[in-house]
Amino acid sequence: MTALPHLFAPITLRNLTIRNRILSTGHDTTLPTAFVPNDALVAYHRARAAGGAGLIVMQVAGVHETARYTAHLLMATSDDCIPGYARVAGAVHEHGCALFAQLFHPGREIMESQDGTAPVAYAPSAVPNERFHVMPRAMPAAMIAEVIAGYAAAAHRLERAGLDGVEVVASHGYLPAQFLNPRVNLRSDAWGGDDVARRRFLDQVLAAIRAATGPDFVVGLRISGDEKDADGLSAEEVMATLVAFDGRFDYYNVTAGTSAGIGSAINIAPPMAVAHGHLAPLSASIRARVTTPVFVAGRINQPQDAERILASGAADMVGMTRALICDPDMPAKAREGRLDDIRACIACNQACIGHFHMGYPISCIQHPETGRELTYGTPAPTPAPRRILIAGGGPAGMKAAAMAAARGHHAILCEAGRQLGGQALLAQMLPTRAEFGGIITNLAREMTLAGVEVRTSTRVTRDLITSIAPDAVVIATGAGPRAPQIEGAQTGHVVNPWQVLRNEVNVGGSVLIADWSLDWIGMGLAEKLARAGCRVRLAVDGYMAGQRIHQYVRDLWIGTLHDLGVEVIPYARLYGIDGQTVYCQHATSGAPMLFDDVDTLITSLGHHSICDLDDTVADLGLECHVIGDALTPRTAEEAVFEGLKVGAVI
Numbered sequence: 066m067t068a069l070p071h072l073f074a075p076i077t078l079r080n081l082t083i084r085n086r087i088l089s090t091g092h093d094t095t096l097p098t099a100f101v102p103n104d105a106l107v108a109y110h111r112a113r114a115a116g117g118a119g120l121i122v123m124q125v126a127g128v129h130e131t132a133r134y135t136a137h138l139l140m141a142t143s144d145d146c147i148p149g150y151a152r153v154a155g156a157v158h159e160h161g162c163a164l165f166a167q168l169f170h171p172g173r174e175i176m177e178s179q180d181g182t183a184p185v186a187y188a189p190s191a192v193p194n195e196r197f198h199v200m201p202r203a204m205p206a207a208m209i210a211e212v213i214a215g216y217a218a219a220a221h222r223l224e225r226a227g228l229d230g231v232e233v234v235a236s237h238g239y240l241p242a243q244f245l246n247p248r249v250n251l252r253s254d255a256w257g258g259d260d261v262a263r264r265r266f267l268d269q270v271l272a273a274i275r276a277a278t279g280p281d282f283v284v285g286l287r288i289s290g291d292e293k294d295a296d297g298l299s300a301e302e303v304m305a306t307l308v309a310f311d312g313r314f315d316y317y318n319v320t321a322g323t324s325a326g327i328g329s330a331i332n333i334a335p336p337m338a339v340a341h342g343h344l345a346p347l348s349a350s351i352r353a354r355v356t357t358p359v360f361v362a363g364r365i366n367q368p369q370d371a372e373r374i375l376a377s378g379a380a381d382m383v384g385m386t387r388a389l390i391c392d393p394d395m396p397a398k399a400r401e402g403r404l405d406d407i408r409a410c411i412a413c414n415q416a417c418i419g420h421f422h423m424g425y426p427i428s429c430i431q432h433p434e435t436g437r438e439l440t441y442g443t444p445a446p447t448p449a450p451r452r453i454l455i456a457g458g459g460p461a462g463m464k465a466a467a468m469a470a471a472r473g474h475h476a477i478l479c480e481a482g483r484q485l486g487g488q489a490l491l492a493q494m495l496p497t498r499a500e501f502g503g504i505i506t507n508l509a510r511e512m513t514l515a516g517v518e519v520r521t522s523t524r525v526t527r528d529l530i531t532s533i534a535p536d537a538v539v540i541a542t543g544a545g546p547r548a549p550q551i552e553g554a555q556t557g558h559v560v561n562p563w564q565v566l567r568n569e570v571n572v573g574g575s576v577l578i579a580d581w582s583l584d585w586i587g588m589g590l591a592e593k594l595a596r597a598g599c600r601v602r603l604a605v606d607g608y609m610a611g612q613r614i615h616q617y618v619r620d621l622w623i624g625t626l627h628d629l630g631v632e633v634i635p636y637a638r639l640y641g642i643d644g645q646t647v648y649c650q651h652a653t654s655g656a657p658m659l660f661d662d663v664d665t666l667i668t669s670l671g672h673h674s675i676c677d678l679d680d681t682v683a684d685l686g687l688e689c690h691v692i693g694d695a696l697t698p699r700t701a702e703e704a705v706f707e708g709l710k711v712g713a714v715i
């Protein structure tokens with residue numbers, strides 16, 4: 066008997082029995098290159114099916130030419146899509162997993178253009194959105210009919226491709242939700258007006274799909290149970306719709322938020338500051354009112370949490386999307402009771418949805434094999450095991466060691482400090498970032514499973530290298546805080562973020578953070594010190610605080626800083642300090658910007674590489690690889706990826 070009985074209980078929708086309750090909800094992967102599924106996408110989903118997921122809902126497929134909301138989505142508007150979908154279905158079914166796909170029209174939520182020119186966005190009415198600044202054109206009635214027919218034709222194609230079902234995307238403020246919303250749908254024809262008229266679009270989409278597909282084909286609905294936006298659908302409005310449609314869809318897949326609002330979009334992939342399973346109460350309230358099975362997602366990253374949500378009756382199935390992006394084998398590990406082996410997602414959003422918003426293929430900072438299954442899917446055992454010395458126990462070194470050892474090498478990792486983790490040890494000390502420390506736990510576990518020999522409190526020196534006598538050395542010694550000459554530094558109190566986080570310095574009551582990095586550090590310190598009662602000014606050498614991190618993480622944090630009274634000053638390039646006056650220069654006009662009454666200036670000015678072993682290794686005539694921040698300072702994502710790359714070839 067498994068310890069997770071609810072999670073591994075099968076569920077039946079129509080005539081489809083799904084082996085467990087673990088669901089990968091629809092998510093854009095940016096893997097498709099020509100609007101149809103390709104080899105990379107097949108390999109991506111095969112990995113998750115092989116890892117034991119019960120159901121995969123594939124990313125959105127456009128149902129009409131006007132549905133192209135990014136330059137790299139899937140389209141199901143012609144039979145050209147069928148072979149690619151059939152290959153995904155074959156790969157997923159081969160491993161006993163069910164496969165649905167999302168049917169999609171964004172309405173006004175056009176995020177990206179195809180060629181640099183803004184397309185005409187079509188929505189129920191000409192009501193603009195906040196986030197993408199799109200003013201749509203009201204859909205002519207003839208186009209509404211075309212789009213409905215497009216949903217049906219797309220569903221029929223996906224059924225022919227061998228998929229088990231489709232999911233109508235009415236979540237996140239996309240087209241069906243726009244029709245439902247009285248503040249977005251201002252029509253006075255048959256498609257707008259009272260509740261019945263505003264539900265007509267969804268009603269006809271469902272009827273058309275049912276008419277075009279067979280009786281066993283599953284048709285679900287993804288919906289935001291609460292769009293959490295002043296202009297969005299309220300929980301009460303959504304509930305009324307779900308009650309009205311009860312029994313007609315085969316399941317409701319509950320999420321939250323709308324793409325239309327800067328703040329509410331954060332709910333689409335909630336960052337680590339948001340509680341685990343935060344939408345379970347919302348799905349529970351819906352499940353209590355309908356007979357339709359209810360699924361829920363949102364920060365459910367561990368099987369124990371999923372089990373609790375299912376056992377409490379809050380949902381019939383759990384979306385564990387980033388959990389599967391981070392660890393495709395999570396279901397199999399859970400089923401086998403290997404809970405400590407699971408690489409839990411830390412909701413950093415950096416390489417999954419962060420890549421999506423930059424137009425790059427999906428990956429994961431902890432598991433860079435994701436999205437690169439064709440290259441790194443299966444580590445090739447080495448034909449000639451060697452002794453590999455890895456200098457540095459941060460994320461780069463840990464991944465390199467784990468990968469090298471997994472391939473059969475004798476990997477010896479030496480870390481000068483007492484603890485593994487490198488800069489992740491500091492990153493986890495920032496407010497709401499404690500979960501970042503999970504990257505250390507997870508990589509340490511990977512090393513243990515692979516059989517890496519770990520030596521902490523061991524600095525790599527020439528003598529040590531000679532005594533270990535490795536065949537190759539990987540230098541992953543990381544970086545330290547950059548401390549450029551600042552004019553007048555000796556006249557004031559100037560400290561760096563590491564000193565503050567390690568409590569090595571006292572910080573005055575009035576602080577200015579000069580932030581060139583534009584990442585987590587400036588915002589995190591600002592929150593920490595504001596909460597400690599300091600007056601905090603965050604002078605950013607850029608357009609906005611957190612400019613270089615994923616928008617949901619940044620936007621949530623900017624709201625917190627606003628509420629805490631932190632003053633954010635954009636375009637401020639640090640110039641110097643004179644006693645308690647900090648001088649900046651406006652980054653474009655060059656005009657002086659003076660900040661008085663500064664007790665402490667914190668310089669978040671990036672890092673410098675620590676790499677003083679390469680000459681020694683070269684001198685000893687050994688093969689040498691430099692990775693991560695030791696190569697040049699960046700983030701944990703590049704560090705882990707470079708660890709993977711070197712571990713895969715060494």
Ligand SMILES: Cc1cc2nc3c(=O)[nH]c(=O)nc-3n(C[C@H](O)[C@H](O)[C@H](O)COP(=O)(O)O)c2cc1C
Pocket residue numbers: 090091092093094124125167234236287320333334335362363364365384385386387388417418419421427
């Ligand atoms: C890279 C990425 C892309 C996403 N794209 C979509 C999408 O196309 N359609 C959708 O309904 N949800 C999308 N989502 C939201 C996920 O389906 C899911 O609701 C979200 O990740 C929260 O669940 P989780 O905490 O288990 O990851 C996306 C999420 C990620 C991480």
Ligand code: SF4
Pocket residue numbers: 387388390391409410411412413414415416417418428429430431432
């Ligand atoms: S990149 Fe971060 S949020 Fe995305 S799956 Fe990996 S750990 Fe989770």
